[in-house]
Amino acid sequence: MPDLQLWVFGSMLRTEHPRDLDVLIIYTDPQHVTDLYRMRLWEATLPPLHFIAMTADEERDYRFIEVTGAVLLQPP
Numbered sequence: 838m839p840d841l842q843l844w845v846f847g848s849m850l851r852t853e854h855p856r857d858l859d860v861l862i863i864y865t866d867p868q869h870v871t872d873l874y875r876m877r878l879w880e881a882t883l884p885p886l887h888f889i890a891m892t893a894d895e896e897r898d899y900r901f902i903e904v905t906g907a908v909l910l911q912p913p
Contacts, residue, residue: 840865846907855884861907862890 847859864870870890889901896902 841869843910844902844907845910846902846905850906850908857885857887858882859887859889860910861896861901861905862888863893863896864890865892 842863844861844863845859846861847857848855849858862870862873873888891899891901901907
């Protein structure tokens, strides 16, 4: 999807067998997040898939990428 950045964080970066797959979505258009939600991707994944969605401003305010050590999965 356009205008989305996908970042991975959590146990999937530290172990070969993570308990879950944590993905941060940085978005500009909230409709893109809604479209992803409607795909219901988390229902078909093992280990479970967890999404967190933030705008770039929210991510900067929380310093989420820095604090979690997230790694860019899909470039802008």
